[in-house]
Amino acid sequence: MNLRLHIWRQAGPDATGMLKTYDVANVSEHMSFLEMLDVLNEDLISKGEIPVAFDHDCREGICGTCGMVINGRPHGPVAKTTVCQLHMRTFKDGDEIYIEPWRARAFPVMRDLVVDRGSLDRIIQKGGFVSVNTGNAQDGNTIPISKLDADRAMDAAACIGCGACVAACPNASAMLFTAAKVGHLASLPQGQAERSTRALHMVLQMDAEGFGACTNHLECEAACPKGISVEFIAQMNRDYLASAIGGRD
Amino acid sequence: MRAFGEVWRSNIFQKWVMAITGLLLFLFLIGHLSGNLLIFLGPEHMNEYGHSLRTMVHGAAIWLVRGGLLLVFVLHVWSAIRLSQRNRSARPERYAKVDSRTSTIASRSMALSGLLMLVYAIYHLAHFTWGTAHAQFYAGQKGWEYTLADGIVVPDVYRMVIASFHEPLITAVYILAMILLGLHLNHAIASAFQTLGVTNKRIVPVIRLVGPLLGIGVAIGFCSVPLSIIAGLVH
Ligand code: HEM
Ligand code: SF4
Ligand code: FES
Numbered sequence: 001m002n003l004r005l006h007i008w009r010q011a012g013p014d015a016t017g018m019l020k021t022y023d024v025a026n027v028s029e030h031m032s033f034l035e036m037l038d039v040l041n042e043d044l045i046s047k048g049e050i051p052v053a054f055d056h057d058c059r060e061g062i063c064g065t066c067g068m069v070i071n072g073r074p075h076g077p078v079a080k081t082t083v084c085q086l087h088m089r090t091f092k093d094g095d096e097i098y099i100e101p102w103r104a105r106a107f108p109v110m111r112d113l114v115v116d117r118g119s120l121d122r123i124i125q126k127g128g129f130v131s132v133n134t135g136n137a138q139d140g141n142t143i144p145i146s147k148l149d150a151d152r153a154m155d156a157a158a159c160i161g162c163g164a165c166v167a168a169c170p171n172a173s174a175m176l177f178t179a180a181k182v183g184h185l186a187s188l189p190q191g192q193a194e195r196s197t198r199a200l201h202m203v204l205q206m207d208a209e210g211f212g213a214c215t216n217h218l219e220c221e222a223a224c225p226k227g228i229s230v231e232f233i234a235q236m237n238r239d240y241l242a243s244a245i246g247g248r249d
Numbered sequence: 250m251r252a253f254g255e256v257w258r259s260n261i262f263q264k265w266v267m268a269i270t271g272l273l274l275f276l277f278l279i280g281h282l283s284g285n286l287l288i289f290l291g292p293e294h295m296n297e298y299g300h301s302l303r304t305m306v307h308g309a310a311i312w313l314v315r316g317g318l319l320l321v322f323v324l325h326v327w328s329a330i331r332l333s334q335r336n337r338s339a340r341p342e343r344y345a346k347v348d349s350r351t352s353t354i355a356s357r358s359m360a361l362s363g364l365l366m367l368v369y370a371i372y373h374l375a376h377f378t379w380g381t382a383h384a385q386f387y388a389g390q391k392g393w394e395y396t397l398a399d400g401i402v403v404p405d406v407y408r409m410v411i412a413s414f415h416e417p418l419i420t421a422v423y424i425l426a427m428i429l430l431g432l433h434l435n436h437a438i439a440s441a442f443q444t445l446g447v448t449n450k451r452i453v454p455v456i457r458l459v460g461p462l463l464g465i466g467v468a469i470g471f472c473s474v475p476l477s478i479i480a481g482l483v484h
Binding site for chain 1: 251255256258259260261262263264265332335336337338339340341342343344345346347348349350351352356357359436439440443444445446447448450453
């Protein structure tokens with residue numbers, strides 16, 4: 001199939017960017033979206049032009065590195081799919097496709113479709129971990145965990161930190177990401193020791209990074225490639241209040 | 250504990266303030282609506298109700314409620330403005346194309362519907378409470394006294410409402426304001442419970458269904474008064 005792409009091109013963090021139009025021919029429906037961009041880049045390189053920069057790593061939907069807004073939807077039109085797992089059979093011959101980077105004050109564009117998601121890392125550094133002493137590993141199953149709690153923790157832990165929730169949110173809020181991390185550890189016995197300060201520290205960092213607040217549009221849940229539920233946001237709202245007024249910090 | 254100011258300024262805390270004050274305002278509106286609907290029982294009931302509001306606890310109750318309401322309103326509007334500003338600045342560059350999946354006109358226009366309601370609320374008070382906006386319809390004017398069954402003479406609130414809503418412009422503005430209220434509450438009620446942290450899997454779907462219905466229902470309830478007056482059902 002033949003496609004017309006409108007891609008955000010920006011030379012560097014401080015350069016002004018704009019949408020540029022490219023035509024790609026003979027795209028196979030079996031290609032992934034990133035492979036289609038690879039084809040475009042080969043073509044650009046052979047013409048002596050600068051290829052389109054985009055992030056990617058595993059290309060199997062598990063690392064959270066890839067991400068771009070395709071026709072107004074983060075990771076493209078298919079629900080619960082990362083852009084590396086999006087196939088060109090979703091599109092048809094003659095389609096026009098708009099491709100833009102995640103847009104948020106806290107995600108500055110580095111180049112073309114690549115944004116700096118260090119803000120998410122700094123939220124994790126404020127409390128998205130459990131502190132354990134070094135030494136011998138504990139025997140498996142020494143800490144009893146109910147199936148219900150284990151499943152819930154697993155649902156939250158599915159977050160791959162891609163940032164699509166921020167990109168989809170009209171307020172560029174990172175509530176779903178942060179709530180997934182807080183909810184993951186809050187569901188497990190190992191997470192209880194630091195629970196009383198975790199939500200407080202992570203939420204204050206989220207604010208400091210310049211993410212917006214939640215208006216409960218629920219766009220994040222719909223855009224999340226892992227289907228993380230906004231239920232975790234509700235839970236974090238409670239955890240935050242508890243740690244803000246009752247916590248030890 | 251953290252410095253209170255730091256917690257107070259945080260987005261989630263402001264959302265708590267917004268949700269609690271919003272629900273309190275909603276409770277007040279249900280009370281207000283119940284009073285308005287007394288018009289269907291005739292002048293005696295409506296005017297008697299107005300009189301009892303003004304004289305409850307020797308007239309102290311109404312000032313306590315007014316003071317509380319003002320505080321709640323100010324807190325709600327103040328957090329609304331702060332959060333809306335932050336939300337706007339969190340996305341300095343817009344997308345060329347947006348294809349939203351779950352947000353609605355109601356959820357995206359909360360700040361607009363709220364701000365317009367604020368303007369309306371001030372005009373509404375000037376009209377019905379202070380008697381400055383449409384003095385010719387004010388219940389407190391000379392000649393508009395009503396004598397209750399027990400002989401007490403009170404302002405004729407019933408007559409004020411009927412006379413006001415015979416004015417097409419007043420009715421049109423009122424209904425427009427109620428559409429905005431319905432729009433605001435269509436998103437607000439379910440949203441508030443999400444902010445308050447309700448996660449129960451059986452309760453959440455009920456809230457998401459009933460919240461918008463309740464919000465729109467209250468708006469329709471308010472509209473029933475002017476519509477019945479125009480239709481000549483109440484006179
Ligand atoms: C009649 C009175 C009002 C009622 C009953 C009401 C009720 C509510 C409720 C229940 C919420 C949901 C809170 C949440 O999402 O957690 C809300 C949100 C909101 N209200 Fe109001 N409200 C009223 C007036 C106003 C006014 C006058 C403004 C003026 C600016 C306003 C602005 C907002 C905004 C911007 C939001 C959403 C903010 C966000 O989620 O980020 N409201 N309202
Ligand atoms: S919550 Fe979903 S959309 Fe947000 S970062 Fe995690 S995986 Fe990506
Ligand atoms: S490249 Fe790893 S999730 Fe897409």
